[in-house]
Amino acid sequence: MVPKRTSWMSSLSLRSLAASRHQARPYSQAPSGFPASHRACLSKIWLPTGGITASGEEDGHSKLIRAGYLRQSHAGIFHMLPLGQRVQEKLEKLIDKHMMQVGASKVSLSSISSQALWEKTNRLDGYGPELFRLNDRKETPYLLAPTHEEEITTLVSKLATSYKNLPIRLYQIGRKYRDEMRPRHGLLRSREFVMKDLYTFDATIESALQTYSEVRAAYSRLFDELKLPYLVAEASSGDIGGDLSHEYHLPSTVGEDNVLSCDSCTYVANEELAVARPRSSDKAQSLVKHCWHGITKDRSTLVTVWCMVPQELADSPVNTHAIKSIVPGLDSGVEDPKALWESVIKSATREAAEKPKTIHIVDQTYGNQTLEAADLSSATTEVEVIKSSQGGQPLNILKIQNGDSCAQCSSGTLRLQKAVELGHTFHLGTRYSEPLGANVQLRENITVPMQMGCHGIGVSRILGAVADHLADEKGLNWPRVIAPFEVVVIPGRGVEEGDAIRVYDYIAKGDGSQDSKATQPVDVVLDDRTESFPWKMKDADTVGYPIIVLLGRNWASEGLCEVQCRRLSVKKNVPLSDLPVCINDLLSQL
Structure with missing residues (x-):
């Protein structure tokens, strides 16, 4: 039986609730009987979707644009629109959770850095033309920071002078700048980007390596929660410095890194450090x-x-x-x-x-x-x-190819994969603390430079990489933890607005059980716009909501909701009473 609509909503219609898809309705103008503070409706969100025809070979970045997540401002620079901002904020909250687990405090560092500090660490010339440089009215040289090792080290050196102040773990999520010669692949290689940087300070090498291990474990938990097939590779420290680093990669055909992994043992390494047994x-x-x-x-x-x-x-x-x-x-x-x-x-x-x-x-x-x-x-x-290394070993300096023998085990062969770097952990040692005078007193008359670590995650890059990795011919596909909304409810033609709202509320609130995670509330949005039912279904696929709930013919005749999950190839009819359990079961797999 079709649920009865409540009398206080009887005079409303879905059409009267909807605004144009190109213009958001202020919350203060929400119609009475439809509390804006409790319900998310697409009519109230600016979604510039439609109007862009899909290309024949559309990549993830093109899908982000067509679905209304972002728009390009200038070469390698993008504006984040409401849907994109919502995904980014969810990712940032996920990062916040895992940074709290390692005892890190959040800060916000200025995007402007002093060139004088970079000269002290001998990095100014190394970055060269990739730096955005500027002078103030007094001709003091500054730059837009692509990274913040110099600034954070200087800050901590002034505030922590004793080993008793350590360890210190500070992180930020903010905009970074790099004047790429050839920005490409949208958010994967841009000139303005959002990153998470965690900087750690310890008194001893042993303590610093323990911190490094804890952060690596937190990174693994974070990427596990995203349910991505990531690779952890031994890597070169590059311009950042230090002698120990690992990269977190997502396999992708548009990736610019080459990662080699063994099919028999656990060996994984970036091409920069990878080794193979000599060819027969x-x-x-x-x-x-x-x-x-x-x-x-x-x-x-x-x-x-x-x-x-x-x-x-x-x-x-x-x-x-x-x-x-x-x-x-x-x-x-x-x-x-x-x-x-x-x-x-x-x-x-x-x-x-x-x-x-x-x-x-x-x-x-x-x-x-x-x-x-x-x-x-x-x-x-x-x-x-x-002709040989310092240890007397023959030199092996050819590029490693698919099928080369693994140097770490006797039976494995190496697989070469293109990949996108999502995160990078560095043990820096005293690379920055020594030149910048970041020292702590261990005991009387004994002062040592702090042992540092730097641990980055490309926030905006993850958005671009996930979009490209999970997209299919119909549109985007998001992991539930960062999806703009986990579920969208789409009422068909002739469905009463009270019915749509009741389904929305039932999903949003769960069944009220406090004992079962399977029936907890989820993040749901109602598509109350005036477009046709087929248009909204196609738009939902393009946007990439993990789950779509349709109120169509079966709702009118039998009170059944059609639940669709494209990634899991699920399409089935479910009674309203079973809807929360069904949805949570599907979301747990995403």
């Missing part, structure tokens, strides 16, 4: 001799790499990260290092304090072959040949 000698017949060229940032040294590679990989066979571990000053961004080197040689003079140098690096695939005199000929006065 039975492949030697298919290899060709190859010489790769590079140059150092100061243009004083030519780097050549000698190796044997498969013909199909001869264009770019080497792992530049492995070469940087041998020659830290390598500039991997130069397109034609050999031509640049020739100009260096021409400009070099006998009076120069430092003569140009050539370093020849010989990969283990080169075997027992010797470099001929013609190979070693150079216009430089100094030539160095490197």
